[in-house]
Amino acid sequence: MERRSGSTLPWLVAGGAVAAAWLVWRRMQQPYYPGVALQAGLEMVSRRYRVLAIGPHPGDLELFAGGTLRLLSQNGSAVTMAVLSRGERATNRANIGEIRAREAEQAAAILRAELIQLDLPDGRIRPGPDLERALDDLWIRTRPELVLAFDPKGPVPLGQNPDHLALGAAVLARARSSISRGERIYFYAARHPNVLVDITEVMQEKLNAVKAHRSQLRGPDWAVSLFNRYVCRLHTGRVPAMYAEPFYRLV
Numbered sequence: 074m075e076r077r078s079g080s081t082l083p084w085l086v087a088g089g090a091v092a093a094a095w096l097v098w099r100r101m102q103q104p105y106y107p108g109v110a111l112q113a114g115l116e117m118v119s120r121r122y123r124v125l126a127i128g129p130h131p132g133d134l135e136l137f138a139g140g141t142l143r144l145l146s147q148n149g150s151a152v153t154m155a156v157l158s159r160g161e162r163a164t165n166r167a168n169i170g171e172i173r174a175r176e177a178e179q180a181a182a183i184l185r186a187e188l189i190q191l192d193l194p195d196g197r198i199r200p201g202p203d204l205e206r207a208l209d210d211l212w213i214r215t216r217p218e219l220v221l222a223f224d225p226k227g228p229v230p231l232g233q234n235p236d237h238l239a240l241g242a243a244v245l246a247r248a249r250s251s252i253s254r255g256e257r258i259y260f261y262a263a264r265h266p267n268v269l270v271d272i273t274e275v276m277q278e279k280l281n282a283v284k285a286h287r288s289q290l291r292g293p294d295w296a297v298s299l300f301n302r303y304v305c306r307l308h309t310g311r312v313p314a315m316y317a318e319p320f321y322r323l324v
């Protein structure tokens with residue numbers, strides 16, 4: 074009896090530590106005004122807009138905003154997903170750029186969005202003339218009323234991908250400049266969200282879109298689902314939504 078309790082104690086302590094870390098982390102992720110954020114999310118997806126969602130690499134939009142994009146399109150918005158690079162640095166397979174472009178097509182079809190695939194260099198997207206030109210072109214082609222881009226601060230303080238931050242910084246600079254036409258700007262992967270979109274009814278479509286990026290998935294199917302469901306519950310501690318995607322609305 075004593076021996077058994079001795080061997081279970083470390084497991085109980087470890088389990089308790091994990092549970093405590095989860096609760097603290099989850100508490101830190103809640104919006105300051107959760108009810109207002111949820112209402113703002115409902116308003117975001119229930120009107121019709123020309124939507125331009127920009128992702129640095131294939132798969133980013135699906136992971137961070139896939140449910141929201143599907144809700145927008147099924148509610149009548151015209152959604153364009155623009156992917157800046159082909160993600161060719163993901164592995165050293167010769168034709169990885171083509172494989173990822175095909176996966177991006179499948180994911181866009183699941184989310185009922187148009188896909189624009191650009192060819193900026195994966196891993197070397199930086200603020201500057203090339204990125205500016207790409208954004209100018211996207212604005213001309215889609216005339217967006219609502220824009221989604223990566224949060225310029227990133228979702229966590231450390232280990233950020235510079236491509237992600239470059240996109241966020243460029244869209245932020247654009248929104249502050251004289252060329253802005255007052256588009257609504259929402260940053261996904263937001264660290265301090267002020268908008269929560271309840272994606273519970275389209276969670277399966279989001280998972281399907283994420284899983285379309287087969288070449289990038291590690292681990293079994295159930296683990297991919299579990300991880301994504303976990304991420305979509307990080308911000309829902311104080312709102313009556315099972316799964317949500319967080320955004321920071323700039324204007």
Ligand SMILES: [Zn+2]
Nearest residue numbers: 129130133234
């Ligand atoms: Zn990325």
